[in-house]
Amino acid sequence: MATYFHFAPAVALAVAAGTRTVGWRLMLLGAVCAVVPDADFLLVWLRFDPYSGTYGHRGFTHSLGFALVMGLIAALWRRPAPYSWHQRGLAGLYLALCTASHPLLDGLLDAGICNAWLWPLDGTRHCLGWRPIPMQHVALWGWVRLGTEMLWIGVPLVLLANGGMALRALHRRWRAPIRLVSQPVATGVKSVGFGIRPNLPDVRETRFFRERKETNRRLQRRRRVEAMDWLGRELRTRRISQGAGAAWDE
Ligand SMILES: [Zn+2]
Known part of the structure; x- marks a missing residue:
């Protein structure tokens, strides 16, 4: 674990998307998805692969392929409630983003081994060209690390959550006028052609x-x-x- 804040992107994304899109249960699942890539320590501990191997630390679980797989499993999961494909797609996208946030945060720290971003296409480690979060020579536990993470991870995530809320408020405010303009245009385009008849006779x-x-x-x-x-x-x-x-x- 390189940061205390791996769970935080899940919360920030949930706040940005709103409770109608991401409920509290999905947010908890997102927090788990954002932390779960570090379970690869278990494989190293069991000597399944060395620390720097494809299945070692920051290996396949810290890849975009792994995030995609997590999102797909979530979207295709059979659930008791009759969820639409639109809702399933949104939930899958949210969980994929939460999972991908983990290697992103790890990759932005200037300390530690790099991620196998392109697994399963390529198991080799690739460092990001920009690693701005100063974690070299900072102890894993302590107030210094907490303060650094609050500044470099906490503040941007608070901005992200607030930005999402502001966008939603803007959308609510302008939804009616936008529809007023867009609906006649859409009906006009439909009646002109593309083989589609307008809905109303x-x-x-x-x-x-x-x-x-x-x-x-x-x-x-x-x-x-x-x-x-x-x-x-x-x-x-x-x-x-x-x-x-x-x-x-x-
Ligand atoms: Zn990690």
Whole structure:
């Protein structure tokens, strides 16, 4: 454990996202995910791999691949409540970020071995080019370390949490006016094309088609009546002419 604050990014991200997105149970799980990469000490202790091996300290558990796997497991986990895929995706993303925060904090300290960031693609250790947190020659336990961590990790995380809260407040404030502009634009884009019809039926269009159908029906009825009239007239004239011919023959 290189810092006391490995759990803190989980709390800061939860505060930034809001309790509707990240509840307290998920936040606790996030705190566990943010600390769990240091369980690799167990593998070193059991002599599974040396300290600097791929499965040693700051090895595979301190990689982006491991964070991704943790997020995927969380998203695909069968839970009792009927969670939507959107909620599962958000929970998975949150837990992946919490897990990835661990190697990030370790990597920003200027002391200690580097992380195997690219595992499982590459097990070799890579140091970050920027390691600003001064931890060299600072004892692992004590007030000096606590103060340094409060300054370099605590303050940025408080800013992150407050930034998230401010963004959410802004979104709430501007949600209605943004919708007022964006919804007609979206409907316009939909009605113009892309093979998508607008959700609401076009009233004028429907009325036009209805009127045209009615006109056609009326026209057909009139033609039928005219045809019958013509037929009747024709038959009458023929009968008359036949009658006249018969009279002449006689
Ligand atoms: Zn670590």
